[in-house]
Amino acid sequence: MSANIVALLYLVSAILFILALRGLSSPESSRRGNILAMIGMTIAVATTVVSLHITHVTSYGAILAAVVIGGGIGLLIAFRIKMAAMPQLIAAFHSLVGLAAVLVAAAAFYHPEAYGIASASGQIETASRIEMALGIAIGAITFSGSVVAFAKLQALVSGNPVVFPGQHILNLILGLVAIGLIGFFVKTQSTEVFWIMTALTFGLGFLLIIPIGGADMPVVISMLNSYSGWAAAATGFTLENTALIITGALVGSSGAILSYIMCRAMNRSFFSVILGGFGGEGAGPAANKGDRPVKAGSAEDAAFIMKNAGSVIIVPGYGMAVALAQHAVREMADILKEQGVKVSYAIHPVAGRMPGHMNVLLAEANVPYDDVFELEAINSDFRTTDVAFVIGANDVTNPAARDDPSSPIYGMPILDVDKAKTVLFVKRSLAPGYAGIDNDLFYNENTMMLFGDAKRMTEEIVKAL
Protein backbone atom coordinates (compact mmCIF):
# COMPACT_ATOMS: atom_id res chain seq x y z
CA MET A 1 0.00 0.00 0.00
CA SER A 2 1.54 3.28 -1.06
CA ALA A 3 1.96 6.15 1.38
CA ASN A 4 -0.54 8.17 -0.65
CA ILE A 5 -3.28 5.57 -0.32
CA VAL A 6 -2.57 5.33 3.41
CA ALA A 7 -2.93 9.12 3.74
CA LEU A 8 -6.19 9.09 1.78
CA LEU A 9 -7.62 6.34 3.96
CA TYR A 10 -6.76 8.35 7.06
CA LEU A 11 -8.59 11.26 5.45
CA VAL A 12 -11.67 9.05 5.01
CA SER A 13 -11.69 8.13 8.66
CA ALA A 14 -11.28 11.79 9.68
CA ILE A 15 -14.29 12.70 7.53
CA LEU A 16 -16.33 9.92 9.11
CA PHE A 17 -15.46 11.39 12.52
CA ILE A 18 -16.65 14.83 11.40
CA LEU A 19 -19.92 13.29 10.20
CA ALA A 20 -20.31 11.57 13.56
CA LEU A 21 -20.14 14.89 15.38
CA ARG A 22 -22.48 16.42 12.82
CA GLY A 23 -24.96 13.66 13.57
CA LEU A 24 -25.25 14.82 17.15
CA SER A 25 -27.33 17.79 16.03
CA SER A 26 -30.42 15.66 16.62
CA PRO A 27 -31.11 12.42 18.48
CA GLU A 28 -32.41 10.70 15.32
CA SER A 29 -29.23 11.25 13.31
CA SER A 30 -26.92 10.70 16.28
CA ARG A 31 -27.08 6.89 16.33
CA ARG A 32 -26.07 6.65 12.70
CA GLY A 33 -23.30 9.14 13.41
CA ASN A 34 -21.88 6.94 16.12
CA ILE A 35 -21.81 3.98 13.72
CA LEU A 36 -19.94 6.13 11.18
CA ALA A 37 -17.37 6.97 13.86
CA MET A 38 -16.89 3.26 14.57
CA ILE A 39 -16.33 2.63 10.86
CA GLY A 40 -13.86 5.51 10.78
CA MET A 41 -11.93 4.02 13.68
CA THR A 42 -11.88 0.59 12.03
CA ILE A 43 -10.52 2.09 8.80
CA ALA A 44 -7.79 3.99 10.67
CA VAL A 45 -6.64 0.94 12.63
CA ALA A 46 -6.84 -1.43 9.65
CA THR A 47 -4.87 0.98 7.47
CA THR A 48 -2.13 1.23 10.07
CA VAL A 49 -1.91 -2.51 10.59
CA VAL A 50 -1.81 -3.28 6.87
CA SER A 51 0.81 -0.64 6.11
CA LEU A 52 2.94 -1.84 9.03
CA HIS A 53 2.56 -5.41 7.84
CA ILE A 54 4.00 -4.51 4.44
CA THR A 55 6.96 -2.48 5.63
CA HIS A 56 7.95 -4.24 8.87
CA VAL A 57 8.24 -7.63 10.34
CA THR A 58 5.41 -7.55 12.85
CA SER A 59 4.22 -9.60 15.75
CA TYR A 60 0.49 -9.61 16.26
CA GLY A 61 0.09 -11.80 19.32
CA ALA A 62 0.87 -9.21 21.95
CA ILE A 63 -1.02 -6.47 20.09
CA LEU A 64 -4.10 -8.63 19.83
CA ALA A 65 -3.87 -9.49 23.51
CA ALA A 66 -3.66 -5.79 24.45
CA VAL A 67 -6.69 -4.98 22.28
CA VAL A 68 -8.73 -7.87 23.69
CA ILE A 69 -7.89 -7.05 27.30
CA GLY A 70 -8.40 -3.30 26.88
CA GLY A 71 -11.47 -3.65 24.70
CA GLY A 72 -13.01 -6.22 27.05
CA ILE A 73 -12.55 -3.96 30.04
CA GLY A 74 -13.98 -1.05 28.05
CA LEU A 75 -17.08 -2.97 26.98
CA LEU A 76 -17.64 -4.34 30.45
CA ILE A 77 -17.53 -0.85 31.94
CA ALA A 78 -19.69 0.63 29.17
CA PHE A 79 -22.51 -1.84 29.70
CA ARG A 80 -22.46 -1.89 33.48
CA ILE A 81 -21.94 1.78 34.30
CA LYS A 82 -24.90 3.58 35.86
CA MET A 83 -25.96 6.72 34.05
CA ALA A 84 -25.58 8.67 37.30
CA ALA A 85 -21.87 7.76 37.29
CA MET A 86 -21.30 9.03 33.76
CA PRO A 87 -19.31 12.15 34.77
CA GLN A 88 -16.62 10.11 36.51
CA LEU A 89 -16.50 7.62 33.63
CA ILE A 90 -15.88 10.45 31.16
CA ALA A 91 -13.13 11.80 33.43
CA ALA A 92 -11.55 8.35 33.65
CA PHE A 93 -11.65 7.96 29.86
CA HIS A 94 -9.95 11.34 29.42
CA SER A 95 -7.15 10.26 31.71
CA LEU A 96 -6.52 7.21 29.51
CA VAL A 97 -6.22 9.33 26.36
CA GLY A 98 -3.71 11.55 28.18
CA LEU A 99 -1.64 8.61 29.37
CA ALA A 100 -1.72 6.97 25.93
CA ALA A 101 -0.41 10.21 24.41
CA VAL A 102 2.46 10.25 26.91
CA LEU A 103 3.31 6.61 26.21
CA VAL A 104 3.26 7.08 22.44
CA ALA A 105 5.53 10.11 22.74
CA ALA A 106 7.90 8.14 24.98
CA ALA A 107 7.97 5.28 22.48
CA ALA A 108 8.78 7.72 19.69
CA PHE A 109 11.50 9.24 21.84
CA TYR A 110 13.28 5.92 22.29
CA HIS A 111 12.74 4.66 18.74
CA PRO A 112 12.52 7.70 16.47
CA GLU A 113 13.55 5.64 13.46
CA ALA A 114 10.32 3.60 13.67
CA TYR A 115 8.35 6.83 13.28
CA GLY A 116 10.53 8.24 10.52
CA ILE A 117 11.45 11.30 12.56
CA ALA A 118 15.17 10.58 13.01
CA SER A 119 17.70 12.56 11.02
CA ALA A 120 20.64 10.90 9.30
CA SER A 121 22.75 11.15 12.46
CA GLY A 122 20.12 9.31 14.52
CA GLN A 123 19.03 12.46 16.34
CA ILE A 124 15.36 13.42 16.41
CA GLU A 125 14.44 16.31 14.12
CA THR A 126 13.96 19.61 15.97
CA ALA A 127 10.36 20.08 14.84
CA SER A 128 9.53 16.57 16.03
CA ARG A 129 11.12 17.28 19.40
CA ILE A 130 8.86 20.30 19.87
CA GLU A 131 5.77 18.32 18.90
CA MET A 132 6.85 15.44 21.11
CA ALA A 133 7.43 17.69 24.11
CA LEU A 134 4.04 19.35 23.66
CA GLY A 135 2.35 15.96 23.33
CA ILE A 136 3.98 14.82 26.57
CA ALA A 137 3.15 17.99 28.48
CA ILE A 138 -0.48 18.22 27.42
CA GLY A 139 -0.97 14.46 27.73
CA ALA A 140 0.49 14.37 31.24
CA ILE A 141 -1.62 17.32 32.42
CA THR A 142 -4.71 15.67 30.92
CA PHE A 143 -3.91 12.42 32.68
CA SER A 144 -3.28 13.67 36.21
CA GLY A 145 -5.94 16.40 35.97
CA SER A 146 -8.52 13.81 34.94
CA VAL A 147 -7.47 11.49 37.74
CA VAL A 148 -8.16 14.29 40.25
CA ALA A 149 -11.49 15.09 38.57
CA PHE A 150 -12.39 11.39 38.69
CA ALA A 151 -11.49 11.17 42.40
CA LYS A 152 -13.63 14.21 43.18
CA LEU A 153 -16.62 13.00 41.17
CA GLN A 154 -16.39 9.47 42.56
CA ALA A 155 -16.21 11.06 46.03
CA LEU A 156 -12.90 9.30 46.72
CA VAL A 157 -11.74 12.70 47.91
CA SER A 158 -13.82 15.67 49.01
CA GLY A 159 -15.28 17.72 46.16
CA ASN A 160 -14.35 20.89 48.02
CA PRO A 161 -11.66 23.07 46.53
CA VAL A 162 -8.19 22.47 47.98
CA VAL A 163 -6.53 25.85 48.39
CA PHE A 164 -3.34 26.92 50.10
CA PRO A 165 -1.43 30.19 50.22
CA GLY A 166 0.85 30.84 47.29
CA GLN A 167 -0.93 28.23 45.18
CA HIS A 168 -1.28 30.31 42.04
CA ILE A 169 2.30 31.57 42.32
CA LEU A 170 3.51 27.97 42.70
CA ASN A 171 1.53 26.86 39.66
CA LEU A 172 2.82 29.79 37.66
CA ILE A 173 6.43 29.01 38.59
CA LEU A 174 5.98 25.31 37.79
CA GLY A 175 4.35 26.23 34.49
CA LEU A 176 7.29 28.45 33.57
CA VAL A 177 9.77 25.76 34.62
CA ALA A 178 7.88 23.27 32.44
CA ILE A 179 8.17 25.61 29.46
CA GLY A 180 11.88 26.05 30.21
CA LEU A 181 12.34 22.28 30.35
CA ILE A 182 10.54 21.86 27.04
CA GLY A 183 12.94 24.38 25.52
CA PHE A 184 15.92 22.61 27.08
CA PHE A 185 14.71 19.24 25.84
CA VAL A 186 14.22 20.55 22.31
CA LYS A 187 17.78 21.84 22.38
CA THR A 188 19.54 18.82 23.94
CA GLN A 189 17.25 15.81 23.43
CA SER A 190 18.42 14.66 26.84
CA THR A 191 16.78 11.59 28.35
CA GLU A 192 16.96 13.01 31.89
CA VAL A 193 15.25 16.23 30.85
CA PHE A 194 12.63 14.21 29.00
CA TRP A 195 11.60 12.38 32.18
CA ILE A 196 11.89 15.41 34.48
CA MET A 197 9.63 17.31 32.09
CA THR A 198 7.17 14.41 32.10
CA ALA A 199 7.13 14.16 35.89
CA LEU A 200 6.72 17.90 36.33
CA THR A 201 3.76 18.13 33.95
CA PHE A 202 2.11 15.17 35.72
CA GLY A 203 2.41 17.14 38.95
CA LEU A 204 1.15 20.30 37.32
CA GLY A 205 -2.05 18.62 36.10
CA PHE A 206 -2.72 17.46 39.64
CA LEU A 207 -2.13 20.92 41.13
CA LEU A 208 -4.24 22.64 38.50
CA ILE A 209 -7.41 20.68 39.27
CA ILE A 210 -7.34 20.33 43.08
CA PRO A 211 -8.49 23.93 43.74
CA ILE A 212 -11.59 23.53 41.57
CA GLY A 213 -14.81 22.67 43.42
CA GLY A 214 -17.34 19.92 42.64
CA ALA A 215 -20.00 22.02 40.93
CA ASP A 216 -17.46 23.58 38.56
CA MET A 217 -16.86 20.07 37.21
CA PRO A 218 -18.86 20.70 34.01
CA VAL A 219 -16.16 23.20 33.03
CA VAL A 220 -13.32 20.94 34.18
CA ILE A 221 -14.60 17.93 32.25
CA SER A 222 -15.07 19.99 29.10
CA MET A 223 -11.63 21.51 29.52
CA LEU A 224 -9.93 18.13 29.97
CA ASN A 225 -11.85 16.89 26.93
CA SER A 226 -10.30 19.76 25.03
CA TYR A 227 -6.80 19.00 26.39
CA SER A 228 -7.08 15.35 25.41
CA GLY A 229 -7.82 16.55 21.88
CA TRP A 230 -4.80 18.88 21.76
CA ALA A 231 -2.60 16.07 23.12
CA ALA A 232 -3.81 13.80 20.32
CA ALA A 233 -3.19 16.54 17.75
CA ALA A 234 0.37 17.11 19.00
CA THR A 235 0.99 13.36 18.75
CA GLY A 236 -0.45 13.49 15.24
CA PHE A 237 2.17 16.07 14.28
CA THR A 238 4.92 13.83 15.67
CA LEU A 239 3.62 10.84 13.73
CA GLU A 240 2.84 12.94 10.67
CA ASN A 241 -0.61 11.38 10.71
CA THR A 242 -3.48 13.49 9.36
CA ALA A 243 -6.25 11.38 10.91
CA LEU A 244 -4.80 12.10 14.33
CA ILE A 245 -4.22 15.79 13.60
CA ILE A 246 -7.76 16.33 12.34
CA THR A 247 -9.36 14.30 15.12
CA GLY A 248 -7.31 16.08 17.78
CA ALA A 249 -8.32 19.45 16.36
CA LEU A 250 -12.01 18.45 16.33
CA VAL A 251 -11.93 17.19 19.91
CA GLY A 252 -9.88 20.13 21.07
CA SER A 253 -12.28 22.69 19.70
CA SER A 254 -15.28 20.68 20.83
CA GLY A 255 -14.09 20.69 24.44
CA ALA A 256 -13.22 24.37 24.23
CA ILE A 257 -16.71 25.24 23.03
CA LEU A 258 -18.30 23.19 25.79
CA SER A 259 -16.11 24.95 28.38
CA TYR A 260 -17.22 28.28 26.97
CA ILE A 261 -20.91 27.30 27.08
CA MET A 262 -20.57 26.13 30.68
CA CYS A 263 -18.76 29.30 31.79
CA ARG A 264 -21.34 31.48 30.09
CA ALA A 265 -24.12 29.58 31.86
CA MET A 266 -22.51 30.50 35.18
CA ASN A 267 -21.61 34.03 34.09
CA ARG A 268 -18.03 33.37 35.12
CA SER A 269 -14.85 33.80 33.19
CA PHE A 270 -12.88 30.73 32.23
CA PHE A 271 -9.98 32.00 34.33
CA SER A 272 -12.03 32.41 37.48
CA VAL A 273 -13.10 28.78 37.16
CA ILE A 274 -9.57 27.55 36.45
CA LEU A 275 -8.09 29.49 39.34
CA GLY A 276 -10.65 27.73 41.48
CA GLY A 277 -11.45 28.16 45.13
CA PHE A 278 -15.12 28.82 44.37
CA GLY A 279 -17.85 27.02 46.29
CA GLY A 280 -17.73 24.21 48.77
CA GLU A 281 -18.72 24.35 52.39
CA GLY A 282 -17.97 27.54 54.22
CA ALA A 283 -17.32 29.44 51.02
CA GLY A 284 -19.07 32.65 50.08
CA PRO A 285 -20.73 35.14 52.39
CA ALA A 286 -22.59 33.99 55.49
CA ALA A 287 -25.87 32.46 54.52
CA ASN A 288 -27.85 33.33 57.59
CA LYS A 289 -30.07 36.37 57.19
CA GLY A 290 -31.96 35.63 60.40
CA ASP A 291 -34.98 33.45 60.88
CA ARG A 292 -37.54 33.96 58.22
CA PRO A 293 -40.78 32.08 57.94
CA VAL A 294 -40.77 29.17 55.56
CA LYS A 295 -43.83 27.38 54.32
CA ALA A 296 -43.27 23.65 54.51
CA GLY A 297 -45.63 21.11 52.99
CA SER A 298 -46.14 17.38 52.85
CA ALA A 299 -46.21 15.00 49.91
CA GLU A 300 -50.02 15.00 50.09
CA ASP A 301 -50.13 18.80 49.80
CA ALA A 302 -47.82 18.69 46.80
CA ALA A 303 -49.88 15.95 45.15
CA PHE A 304 -53.06 17.94 45.70
CA ILE A 305 -51.58 21.13 44.23
CA MET A 306 -50.16 19.40 41.15
CA LYS A 307 -53.30 17.34 40.50
CA ASN A 308 -55.32 20.53 40.28
CA ALA A 309 -52.78 22.39 38.17
CA GLY A 310 -53.09 22.93 34.44
CA SER A 311 -49.33 22.84 33.83
CA VAL A 312 -46.23 21.70 35.70
CA ILE A 313 -42.60 22.37 34.85
CA ILE A 314 -40.09 20.05 36.49
CA VAL A 315 -36.66 21.54 37.21
CA PRO A 316 -34.10 18.79 37.93
CA GLY A 317 -30.61 19.35 39.33
CA TYR A 318 -27.65 17.48 40.71
CA GLY A 319 -29.69 16.46 43.79
CA MET A 320 -31.95 14.36 41.58
CA ALA A 321 -28.89 12.57 40.20
CA VAL A 322 -27.48 11.90 43.68
CA ALA A 323 -30.79 10.52 44.95
CA LEU A 324 -31.34 8.53 41.70
CA ALA A 325 -34.83 10.03 41.66
CA GLN A 326 -35.27 10.30 37.88
CA HIS A 327 -37.45 7.19 37.56
CA ALA A 328 -39.75 8.32 40.37
CA VAL A 329 -39.99 11.75 38.75
CA ARG A 330 -41.00 10.24 35.43
CA GLU A 331 -43.60 8.07 37.16
CA MET A 332 -45.03 11.18 38.80
CA ALA A 333 -45.08 13.00 35.47
CA ASP A 334 -46.89 10.08 33.82
CA ILE A 335 -49.66 10.08 36.41
CA LEU A 336 -50.05 13.84 36.11
CA LYS A 337 -50.23 13.60 32.32
CA GLU A 338 -52.94 10.94 32.57
CA GLN A 339 -54.92 13.41 34.63
CA GLY A 340 -54.62 16.04 31.90
CA VAL A 341 -51.82 18.11 33.38
CA LYS A 342 -49.27 19.47 30.92
CA VAL A 343 -45.81 18.40 32.11
CA SER A 344 -42.48 19.62 30.77
CA TYR A 345 -38.89 19.69 32.00
CA ALA A 346 -36.57 22.70 32.20
CA ILE A 347 -32.82 22.14 32.19
CA HIS A 348 -30.14 24.65 33.08
CA PRO A 349 -26.89 24.13 31.14
CA VAL A 350 -24.81 23.60 34.28
CA ALA A 351 -27.31 21.40 36.14
CA GLY A 352 -25.39 18.33 37.26
CA ARG A 353 -21.70 17.56 36.98
CA MET A 354 -21.13 17.60 33.24
CA PRO A 355 -22.67 19.10 30.11
CA GLY A 356 -25.97 17.37 29.31
CA HIS A 357 -25.97 15.33 32.54
CA MET A 358 -29.69 15.87 33.28
CA ASN A 359 -30.73 15.07 29.71
CA VAL A 360 -29.05 11.68 29.91
CA LEU A 361 -30.64 10.84 33.25
CA LEU A 362 -34.11 11.80 32.04
CA ALA A 363 -33.57 9.83 28.83
CA GLU A 364 -32.57 6.85 30.96
CA ALA A 365 -35.87 7.18 32.84
CA ASN A 366 -37.74 7.08 29.50
CA VAL A 367 -38.67 10.74 29.48
CA PRO A 368 -39.30 11.65 25.82
CA TYR A 369 -36.74 14.23 24.73
CA ASP A 370 -39.37 16.49 23.20
CA ASP A 371 -40.68 17.10 26.74
CA VAL A 372 -37.28 18.41 27.81
CA PHE A 373 -36.37 22.05 27.17
CA GLU A 374 -33.26 24.17 27.48
CA LEU A 375 -33.20 27.36 29.48
CA GLU A 376 -33.78 29.82 26.63
CA ALA A 377 -36.57 27.73 25.17
CA ILE A 378 -38.67 27.44 28.29
CA ASN A 379 -37.84 30.37 30.54
CA SER A 380 -40.68 32.59 29.36
CA ASP A 381 -43.19 29.80 30.08
CA PHE A 382 -42.78 29.97 33.85
CA ARG A 383 -45.01 33.02 34.24
CA THR A 384 -47.93 31.16 32.69
CA THR A 385 -47.24 27.94 34.56
CA ASP A 386 -49.17 26.79 37.61
CA VAL A 387 -46.48 24.76 39.34
CA ALA A 388 -42.69 24.70 39.14
CA PHE A 389 -41.41 21.48 40.72
CA VAL A 390 -37.76 21.98 41.66
CA ILE A 391 -35.94 18.78 42.53
CA GLY A 392 -32.27 18.86 43.42
CA ALA A 393 -31.51 22.24 41.83
CA ASN A 394 -30.77 25.33 43.86
CA ASP A 395 -28.43 28.10 42.71
CA VAL A 396 -29.72 27.96 39.14
CA THR A 397 -33.16 29.04 40.43
CA ASN A 398 -31.96 31.77 42.80
CA PRO A 399 -33.67 35.06 41.90
CA ALA A 400 -30.75 36.94 43.48
CA ALA A 401 -28.73 36.17 40.33
CA ARG A 402 -31.27 38.28 38.44
CA ASP A 403 -32.28 40.93 40.99
CA ASP A 404 -29.47 41.49 43.51
CA PRO A 405 -26.33 43.13 42.08
CA SER A 406 -24.47 42.47 45.36
CA SER A 407 -24.90 38.70 45.06
CA PRO A 408 -21.81 36.71 44.06
CA ILE A 409 -23.84 34.92 41.41
CA TYR A 410 -25.42 38.11 40.04
CA GLY A 411 -25.68 37.99 36.27
CA MET A 412 -25.81 34.21 36.02
CA PRO A 413 -28.69 33.17 33.77
CA ILE A 414 -31.31 31.43 35.92
CA LEU A 415 -34.54 29.56 35.42
CA ASP A 416 -37.32 31.98 36.43
CA VAL A 417 -39.15 29.44 38.59
CA ASP A 418 -40.23 32.18 41.02
CA LYS A 419 -42.57 33.50 38.31
CA ALA A 420 -44.68 30.33 38.43
CA LYS A 421 -47.91 30.51 40.46
CA THR A 422 -46.65 27.95 42.94
CA VAL A 423 -43.11 26.67 43.50
CA LEU A 424 -42.66 23.23 45.03
CA PHE A 425 -39.08 22.90 46.17
CA VAL A 426 -37.81 19.43 47.13
CA LYS A 427 -34.77 19.79 49.35
CA ARG A 428 -33.31 18.14 52.39
CA SER A 429 -32.82 21.34 54.38
CA LEU A 430 -32.57 25.09 53.97
CA ALA A 431 -28.80 24.81 53.59
CA PRO A 432 -27.35 27.05 50.92
CA GLY A 433 -26.31 25.60 47.59
CA TYR A 434 -22.91 25.29 46.03
CA ALA A 435 -22.31 29.03 45.72
CA GLY A 436 -22.74 29.22 49.51
CA ILE A 437 -25.52 31.78 49.34
CA ASP A 438 -29.05 31.81 50.62
CA ASN A 439 -31.86 31.28 48.13
CA ASP A 440 -34.63 33.86 48.66
CA LEU A 441 -36.96 31.59 46.80
CA PHE A 442 -37.31 29.44 49.95
CA TYR A 443 -39.02 32.29 51.78
CA ASN A 444 -41.35 33.45 49.01
CA GLU A 445 -45.10 33.55 49.59
CA ASN A 446 -45.74 31.18 46.71
CA THR A 447 -43.07 28.65 47.61
CA MET A 448 -43.79 25.43 49.45
CA MET A 449 -40.74 23.55 50.70
CA LEU A 450 -40.93 19.77 50.60
CA PHE A 451 -38.26 18.67 53.03
CA GLY A 452 -36.82 15.22 52.44
CA ASP A 453 -34.81 12.97 50.19
CA ALA A 454 -35.61 13.70 46.55
CA LYS A 455 -36.42 10.10 45.70
CA ARG A 456 -38.47 9.28 48.78
CA MET A 457 -40.42 12.54 48.55
CA THR A 458 -41.26 11.94 44.90
CA GLU A 459 -42.32 8.38 45.62
CA GLU A 460 -44.62 9.62 48.38
CA ILE A 461 -46.13 12.14 45.99
CA VAL A 462 -46.72 9.34 43.49
CA LYS A 463 -48.50 7.36 46.19
CA ALA A 464 -50.64 10.33 47.13
CA LEU A 465 -51.68 11.08 43.55
Next chain:
Amino acid sequence: MEAVAIDPFVFRFSIFVLAVFVGYYVVWSVTPALHTPLLSVTNAISSVIIVGALIAAAPTAFTGSKIFGLVAIGLASVNIFGGFAVTQRMLAMYKKKKK
Protein backbone atom coordinates in the same frame (compact mmCIF):
# COMPACT_ATOMS: atom_id res chain seq x y z
CA MET B 1 14.50 32.92 -8.29
CA GLU B 2 15.12 29.46 -7.04
CA ALA B 3 11.97 27.59 -6.07
CA VAL B 4 11.88 26.62 -2.40
CA ALA B 5 9.84 23.60 -1.40
CA ILE B 6 7.19 24.16 1.27
CA ASP B 7 7.96 22.39 4.52
CA PRO B 8 5.49 19.49 4.96
CA PHE B 9 4.91 20.80 8.46
CA VAL B 10 3.15 23.80 6.94
CA PHE B 11 0.75 21.48 5.12
CA ARG B 12 -0.02 19.60 8.29
CA PHE B 13 -0.43 22.82 10.20
CA SER B 14 -2.88 24.07 7.56
CA ILE B 15 -4.89 20.87 7.93
CA PHE B 16 -4.86 21.33 11.69
CA VAL B 17 -6.11 24.93 11.57
CA LEU B 18 -8.85 24.06 9.07
CA ALA B 19 -9.94 21.13 11.24
CA VAL B 20 -10.21 23.43 14.26
CA PHE B 21 -12.61 25.58 12.25
CA VAL B 22 -14.60 22.57 11.07
CA GLY B 23 -14.83 21.42 14.68
CA TYR B 24 -15.93 24.86 15.78
CA TYR B 25 -18.87 25.03 13.40
CA VAL B 26 -19.89 21.40 13.73
CA VAL B 27 -19.89 21.42 17.51
CA TRP B 28 -21.98 24.58 17.77
CA SER B 29 -24.70 22.73 15.91
CA VAL B 30 -24.78 19.91 18.46
CA THR B 31 -27.98 20.04 20.47
CA PRO B 32 -27.34 20.70 24.20
CA ALA B 33 -29.38 17.61 25.05
CA LEU B 34 -26.60 15.52 23.49
CA HIS B 35 -23.64 17.18 25.14
CA THR B 36 -22.85 14.12 27.25
CA PRO B 37 -22.77 11.76 24.23
CA LEU B 38 -20.62 14.41 22.52
CA LEU B 39 -18.10 14.10 25.35
CA SER B 40 -18.07 10.32 25.21
CA VAL B 41 -17.81 10.07 21.42
CA THR B 42 -15.03 12.67 21.17
CA ASN B 43 -13.28 10.62 23.77
CA ALA B 44 -13.61 7.48 21.69
CA ILE B 45 -12.39 9.12 18.48
CA SER B 46 -9.41 10.83 20.10
CA SER B 47 -8.26 7.31 20.93
CA VAL B 48 -7.33 7.04 17.26
CA ILE B 49 -4.00 7.77 18.94
CA ILE B 50 -3.86 3.96 18.96
CA VAL B 51 -2.29 4.16 15.47
CA GLY B 52 0.81 5.67 17.09
CA ALA B 53 0.85 2.90 19.67
CA LEU B 54 0.61 0.27 16.95
CA ILE B 55 3.74 1.60 15.27
CA ALA B 56 5.61 1.28 18.56
CA ALA B 57 4.31 -2.19 19.34
CA ALA B 58 4.68 -3.72 15.88
CA PRO B 59 8.40 -4.63 15.72
CA THR B 60 9.22 -8.19 16.79
CA ALA B 61 12.21 -7.00 18.80
CA PHE B 62 11.36 -6.64 22.46
CA THR B 63 12.24 -3.09 23.51
CA GLY B 64 11.09 -0.43 25.94
CA SER B 65 9.18 1.25 23.12
CA LYS B 66 7.30 -1.98 22.45
CA ILE B 67 6.13 -2.11 26.06
CA PHE B 68 5.05 1.54 25.95
CA GLY B 69 3.22 0.83 22.73
CA LEU B 70 1.45 -2.26 24.05
CA VAL B 71 0.29 -0.48 27.21
CA ALA B 72 -0.92 2.45 25.09
CA ILE B 73 -2.81 0.02 22.84
CA GLY B 74 -4.52 -1.44 25.90
CA LEU B 75 -5.49 1.99 27.26
CA ALA B 76 -6.71 3.25 23.90
CA SER B 77 -8.72 0.05 23.40
CA VAL B 78 -10.53 0.63 26.69
CA ASN B 79 -11.50 4.04 25.37
CA ILE B 80 -12.41 2.97 21.86
CA PHE B 81 -14.61 0.03 22.81
CA GLY B 82 -15.90 1.59 26.03
CA GLY B 83 -16.43 5.02 24.50
CA PHE B 84 -18.38 3.88 21.45
CA ALA B 85 -20.42 1.34 23.43
CA VAL B 86 -21.42 3.77 26.14
CA THR B 87 -22.28 6.41 23.53
CA GLN B 88 -24.47 3.94 21.67
CA ARG B 89 -26.12 2.95 24.93
CA MET B 90 -26.89 6.56 25.81
CA LEU B 91 -28.12 7.49 22.35
CA ALA B 92 -30.47 4.50 22.33
CA MET B 93 -32.22 5.98 25.37
CA TYR B 94 -33.26 9.22 23.67
CA LYS B 95 -36.82 8.57 22.55
CA LYS B 96 -39.57 10.66 21.06
CA LYS B 97 -42.98 11.02 22.61
CA LYS B 98 -45.31 8.13 21.83
CA LYS B 99 -48.22 9.52 19.87
